[in-house]
Amino acid sequence: MARQPARNRKPGLVVVGGTRVNRALGEVWLVGAGPGDPDLLTFRAFNALRAADVVVHDGLVSEEILDLAPSRVRRINVAKRKSRHTLPQDDINQLIVALALDGLNVVRLKGGDPFLFGRGGEELAACREAGVECHVVPGVTAALAASAGAGAPLTHRGSAQAVTFVTGHAAKGEPDLDWTALARPNQTVVVYMGVSTAGLIAERLMAAGRAGSTPALIVENASRADERRVLTTLTGLAEAAQAVKGPALLMVGEAMAMAQQNSAPLRQGASEVSEWLPAVAGMSGVTE
Numbered sequence: 257m258a259r260q261p262a263r264n265r266k267p268g269l270v271v272v273g274g275t276r277v278n279r280a281l282g283e284v285w286l287v288g289a290g291p292g293d294p295d296l297l298t299f300r301a302f303n304a305l306r307a308a309d310v311v312v313h314d315g316l317v318s319e320e321i322l323d324l325a326p327s328r329v330r331r332i333n334v335a336k337r338k339s340r341h342t343l344p345q346d347d348i349n350q351l352i353v354a355l356a357l358d359g360l361n362v363v364r365l366k367g368g369d370p371f372l373f374g375r376g377g378e379e380l381a382a383c384r385e386a387g388v389e390c391h392v393v394p395g396v397t398a399a400l401a402a403s404a405g406a407g408a409p410l411t412h413r414g415s416a417q418a419v420t421f422v423t424g425h426a427a428k429g430e431p432d433l434d435w436t437a438l439a440r441p442n443q444t445v446v447v448y449m450g451v452s453t454a455g456l457i458a459e460r461l462m463a464a465g466r467a468g469s470t471p472a473l474i475v476e477n478a479s480r481a482d483e484r485r486v487l488t489t490l491t492g493l494a495e496a497a498q499a500v501k502g503p504a505l506l507m508v509g510e511a512m513a514m515a516q517q518n519s520a521p522l523r524q525g526a527s528e529v530s531e532w533l534p535a536v537a538g539m540s541g542v543t544e
């Protein structure tokens with residue numbers, strides 16, 4: 257593909273390089289850093305980090321993972337600036353493009369997987385538009401780590417025939433979701449960015465027909481040393497979510513009754529959940 261000059265670049269946004277003359281174009285790697293534990297980083301992600309000139313990362317990427325990059329590698333945290341505000345997405349797009357056009361190999365390191373609620377598609381599009389080569393390295397998304405850590409499968413024969421990942425982020429007051437579809441039984445609904453809207457999500461699901469006694473698991477800081485899990489029900493979800501401080505997932509569905517908790521003081525609605533346990537635990541252990 258012919259390389260095009262970047263369009264609409266904001267002057268003054270990027271101050272890099274300048275020492276090499278006529279350098280070749282660099283490339284961008286959109287890399288999934290996984291949910292936090294460095295053990296869950298892929299080899300491809302590790303190799304990309306080792307070969308990077310600069311790492312542009314989010315706030316959710318752990319220091320342990322950033323430290324895997326050689327010390328010569330420049331780090332740019334786009335989540336923490338002097339103003340404490342995250343750099344706007346358009347500026348991030350322009351930043352990675354400009355760094356690559358300046359001849360640097362850019363690792364754009366994102367929590368989890370870059371294409372799952374990670375805005376990786378926008379960054380890929382910006383690179384394509386600028387004629388910058390862009391590679392995507394998948395990462396372990398938070399839901400997979402949360403499910404594995406809790407011992408609660410996202411699909412489970414007889415109790416979860418499907419799994420749906422949704423965002424609970426509400427741009428205009430309420431998440432724009434198909435509540436009727438999500439309220440059907442026999443499926444797991446995983447909500448990213450849903451802690452602040454947990455009450456509303458539970459209400460909408462129950463109004464659309466999902467039983468209030470449906471197990472609901474909250475996993476905070478999945479895969480990290482401070483991971484916490486709270487097993488509750490749809491009815492207890494809003495109250496349980498109030499204690500959450502870090503990044504967390506809401507996971508709703510019958511199979512979540514298999515979850516093992518690690519935070520007894522925060523346990524909510526345990527008696528309702530225990531009703532589900534014999535039914536789910538007695539099913540075939542074969543997951544699909």
Ligand SMILES: C[S@@+](CC[C@H](N)C(=O)[O-])C[C@H]1O[C@@H](n2cnc3c(N)ncnc32)[C@H](O)[C@@H]1O
Nearest residue numbers: 291368369372374397398448449477478503504
């Ligand atoms: C912008 S999304 C990024 C998701 C990421 N791309 C992924 O695949 O996991 C941020 C949300 O992901 C979830 N999340 C990310 N890391 C997490 C973790 N370690 N434990 C629990 N939830 C996490 C939270 O819901 C958080 O609000």
